[in-house]
Amino acid sequence: KQEVTQIPAALSVPEGENLVLNCSFTDSAIYNLQWFRQDPGKGLTSLLLIQSSQREQTSGRLNASLDKSSGRSTLYIAASQPGDSATYLCAVRPRDYKLSFGAGTTVTVRA
C-alpha cells in the first residue's frame, strides 16, 4: 500500500523567505504526483501536476521537483508572502484511479 509522508507537519517563516516543502512516497510505480493548496475550511486547489516522466514543473513562484526512483518530491515557493499561508498537500497516483494523500504541511508566513 502506498504511504505518503510530508515533513514537516508545520512551518512558520518570515515574509520573503523561500519555502521548501517535502513529500515522500513508498512505491515508486506512480503515474503522477499532484500538489494542492487548502485554505482553512475550504476545498483543495490544484497547484502543480508532475507526470512520472518529468523531473520538475514550474508555475510562477512555485517549482516542484520529482525524483521517482528515490520516492521524493519537493515544492519550492520563492519569496513567500502572507497570502501563501495555507496547508499544502501532496498526492500520488498509482496505476489505478485513486490518489494517496499526505497529511499536509501547514505553512504560516509572518508579515
Next chain:
Amino acid sequence: DVKVTQSSRYLVKRTGEKVFLECVQDMDHENMFWYRQDPGLGLRLIYFSYDVKMKEKGDIPEGYSVSREKKERFSLILESASTNQTSMYLCASSFERSYNEQFFGPGTRLTVL
C-alpha cells in the same frame, strides 16, 4: 476553468436522517470522486465513478452509497446518518486518461447531531 460545485457548504442533520450530498462538474469529466477529510486522518476515498451508472468502492465505503445517473452529477448518500459521519466531504473530478489532474469542489461541512 474547471468548475466543481457542491450543493451545500454547511449542513446540519440529525442521527438517522437520510442525507444527500450533490456534486456537479462542468468539464465533461469521466471520473468523479467522493472523499472525506478528518483531522489526523487526512483525505480518504469513499467512492468513485468512472462512467455513468458505474461506481467502485474506495477505502471507507461503509455507511455510504452513491448515484451517478448523469455524467456531470455524482451524489453521495448517507442512508442513516450517524454522529461518526460528521466530517468535511470533498468531491473531485478528472478526465479519463493516464495523466489526469483531479479538481476539487469547495467541500461540504456536515454535522450530524
